[in-house]
Amino acid sequence: xxxxxxxxxxxxxxxxxxxxxxEVQKYKATLETLLGSQDAANKRFQEMSDFAATTPFELxxxxxxxxxxQALGQYTKENMTNLGDLSAAIGKxxxxxxxxxxxxxxxxxxxxxxxxxxxxxxxxxxxxATGKGVKKTGELIATTDELMAxxxxxxxxRGISGMMxxxxxxxxxxxxxxxxxxxxxxxxxxxxxxxxxxxLMVTLTDIMQKMMKTFKEKGKSYIDAI
Numbered sequence: 001x002x003x004x005x006x007x008x009x010x011x012x013x014x015x016x017x018x019x020x021x022x023e024v025q026k027y028k029a030t031l032e033t034l035l036g037s038q039d040a041a042n043k044r045f046q047e048m049s050d051f052a053a054t055t056p057f058e059l060x061x062x063x064x065x066x067x068x069x070q071a072l073g074q075y076t077k078e079n080m081t082n083l084g085d086l087s088a089a090i091g092k093x094x095x096x097x098x099x100x101x102x103x104x105x106x107x108x109x110x111x112x113x114x115x116x117x118x119x120x121x122x123x124x125x126x127x128x129a130t131g132k133g134v135k136k137t138g139e140l141i142a143t144t145d146e147l148m149a150x151x152x153x154x155x156x157x158r159g160i161s162g163m164m165x166x167x168x169x170x171x172x173x174x175x176x177x178x179x180x181x182x183x184x185x186x187x188x189x190x191x192x193x194x195x196x197x198x199x200l201m202v203t204l205t206d207i208m209q210k211m212m213k214t215f216k217e218k219g220k221s222y223i224d225a226i
Contacts, residue, residue, distance in 0.1 A: 021186070023060070028045050031045055031067065031070075044070075047077070048063050048066045055168055056167040056170075057088075057164075064095065082155055083098060084164045085164050086160055088164045097119060100116050100119055101151075103115055104151075109139075109143075112147070113126070113147075125158070126147060126150060126154070128154075130147065
């Protein structure tokens, strides 16, 4: 029983390492498609890993944000930082902040303004930052591009800039940074195991498919065959 427990524990640990490496592999494949080369994908992933390791966000959240910004043609460290600061400041999921920014970046001004209102940025903030008011219909006069340019100013004026750094120094931020470090450690170890595991899985899949084909040809159910 003791040996069985040790074996099960070792399997679980090994699987967690391989799973982490598999997640990294998936992220890099997506980035390679967006950026056009494996080298660029590796560099971008490293940027995101460094970002996650020093912010109160988990790596998957950061990677999803970076991929969304890249797909919009809006990936910059400044945009990553601004959106991260806003999320940290108001305690809303970073994905919600990213979706609001995506609406604005894609020209859907009305919907974006409504979504940013849920993130505590209202018409008064936009008017102050752009110097332009509202139409009789209630719509902001400023264009989408002007609102995009005004967002960093709003964050600075509202004292939101730098919030990720502050939150990172709290207990929850420290725990998040530790979790990211553990994940990256597992991924680095799991990378060496991944090829062997993948090869084994391909071999086992082939064997099982051949067995099922044999059972089917002989007209037997799997239970009968057993």
